[in-house]
Amino acid sequence: MSVLKLVGISKSFGGTRVFENVDLDVEKGDRIAILGASGSGKSTLLRCINLLETPDAGSIEIGGTKVGSAGRSGLRISERDLQALRLRAGMVFQQFNLFPHMTVAGNVAEGLSTVRRMSRPDARTRAIMELARVGLADKADAYPARLSGGQKQRVAIARALAMDPEILLFDEPTSALDPALVGEVLGVIEQLAEEGRTMLLVTHEIGFAYHVANRILFLAEGGIYESGTPDEVLKHPRRPLTQHFLKEHKRFQF
Secondary structure, three states: OOOEEEEEEEEEEOOEEEEEEEEEEEOOOOEEEEEEOOOOOHHHHHHHHOOOOOOOEEEEEEOOEEEOEEEOOEEEOOHHHHHHHHHHEEEEOOOOOOOOOOOHHHHHHHHHHHOOOOOHHHHHHHHHHHHHHOOOHHHOOOOHHHOOHHHHHHHHHHHHHHOOOOEEEEEOOOOOOOHHHHHHHHHHHHHHHHOOOOEEEEOOOHHHHHHHOOEEEEEEOOEEEEEEOHHHHHHOOOOHHHHHHHHHHOOOOO
16 A cells, blocks of 8 residues: 555646646655756645645545545645644754744644643653654754754654654755755665655755655656656656756766
């Protein structure tokens, strides 16, 4: 059974099509990297999966359960559907989205207390366990303003992990970081991949995608333009837009 299944997902903004009729099956343990030029719909696709954007058409299943129902203006989503999906699909954003007035442990524990109804002491214990996983147990009582960008993103990953999601969605998790801090976040994601976590990763880190992903999707022309293994797509791309994209990204490597 697929962990996540998209059928015919389409999205437009103001009459401008972003993508149309996207189909995708994500199996347990898949590590799928999503690549493409700016404006190709990579982040929008993740936001549709997590229902931060409502698809105009199509259907979403997670763990074999269909989310929402078809309506005239796209998927009709109840609050119950929304909460159930977000418990099963954890999202890590570009900009961390931490609460500045809460400690690091408080940020990680908040969803456990308010959504999973865990007691505050139990939520804090679980939060510190997840912070230890990302190497930040010693920052549990610090506030986000005292952290580096890389540390903030690792807190955001711990927050997502604490909810026990079936799939992790990473939306360019290193794009807001100083280059010196990128490695510490990629190291955590690599560790999660080695644990067998199921994940979708939007990234411009092509070398990282090659080594960590088992599937690559290249988005262009309003859909999945090319897909395959890292060797197939990144070393031997078949289609011209993929070839051009990769050539441009390799221009200044030495």
